[in-house]
Amino acid sequence: MLTLENISAHYTTRRGVVQAVDNVSLTVRENEILGIAGESGCGKSTLLKVLYGYVARPLSVVAGTLRAEVPNGNGSRRILGLKEMPKVWWQFISYIPQASQSVLNPVITIESQFFDAITRFHQTGSRAQTRRQVADYLRQLELPVDVLNAYPHQLSGGMRQRVLVALATFLHPRIILADEPTTALDVVVQRGILRMLTRVQREMGNSLVVVSHDLGVHYQITHRLAIMYAGKIVEIGPTEKVFARPLHPYTAALIKSLPRIGDQSQREGIAGAPPSLLNPPKGCRFAARCSQVMAHCREIEPPLVEIEPDHFAACHLHDAGVAGKAGVA
Numbered sequence: 001m002l003t004l005e006n007i008s009a010h011y012t013t014r015r016g017v018v019q020a021v022d023n024v025s026l027t028v029r030e031n032e033i034l035g036i037a038g039e040s041g042c043g044k045s046t047l048l049k050v051l052y053g054y055v056a057r058p059l060s061v062v063a064g065t066l067r068a069e070v071p072n073g074n075g076s077r078r079i080l081g082l083k084e085m086p087k088v089w090w091q092f093i094s095y096i097p098q099a100s101q102s103v104l105n106p107v108i109t110i111e112s113q114f115f116d117a118i119t120r121f122h123q124t125g126s127r128a129q130t131r132r133q134v135a136d137y138l139r140q141l142e143l144p145v146d147v148l149n150a151y152p153h154q155l156s157g158g159m160r161q162r163v164l165v166a167l168a169t170f171l172h173p174r175i176i177l178a179d180e181p182t183t184a185l186d187v188v189v190q191r192g193i194l195r196m197l198t199r200v201q202r203e204m205g206n207s208l209v210v211v212s213h214d215l216g217v218h219y220q221i222t223h224r225l226a227i228m229y230a231g232k233i234v235e236i237g238p239t240e241k242v243f244a245r246p247l248h249p250y251t252a253a254l255i256k257s258l259p260r261i262g263d264q265s266q267r268e269g270i271a272g273a274p275p276s277l278l279n280p281p282k283g284c285r286f287a288a289r290c291s292q293v294m295a296h297c298r299e300i301e302p303p304l305v306e307i308e309p310d311h312f313a314a315c316h317l318h319d320a321g322v323a324g325k326a327g328v329a
């Protein structure tokens, strides 16, 4: 439905070129919840921007292609590239950004935010008609209709985030991208937002891509999980397989560091820090922190290879006897 092939996306800064996403290939499949996890600065939010086709200075896509298969409504599909994505924002693909407070316009009501957003990209009926449709949709999502009369600052953080989810999904897009949708919310509110997102995905039968540094979020809701490290996808596969049998030492270390209910033992972090993306090292980018590093890891970059059905990893530990194939995961 949406495929990236060999995408590299860089930020041009005063300090140099930050290689935020490097040679990443990825497919968003129909009717799936795909998670993207990794530490801050690993490139996951940049990857989401590229999927959305929101590429503006200082970000630029320097290599690779995006291919979106957009339904025409008569059973046929048209193929769009990266630059054409803004034409299908809201209807085919929508984006739930992080930090609802800074995204919503503070000086207009929620009703006006809906009206502005929807009419900016797509023709609708009168304002009264739109208000009725939005009110019906809010009721469907079990949100109070009187939020339409409120200004963003009058709502709690959780309610603002729910409003963003409603806004982004009102036109029933085929793909919803959510960037850290539960960051800075308490656990109970987080659970409510995740429930809302998964319900919308299930009822619309669309695809949801969730970026979060929180592996607990991915464990709860995603079908497939991609792990990013220093601008690259180092592992991707069905979520239960990734958690049960991580194939990359970085994924294994992330999972090992998770707290577990009832376990009083000290959790181990991952020593060291990711490399600078201004000048990433050659070979495997995790080599400086990897407990299983081998001499050739620092010289030869491991490709992302299918190690078991639908489960890919980029690590030389799997070189021997791998019958897998590189490709778009």
Ligand code: SF4
Residues within 6 Å of the ligand: 248, 249, 250, 284, 285, 286, 287, 288, 290, 291, 292, 293, 294, 297, 302, 314, 315, 316, 317
């Ligand atoms: Fe560790 Fe080598 Fe695998 Fe990189 S390629 S994760 S350094 S074993």
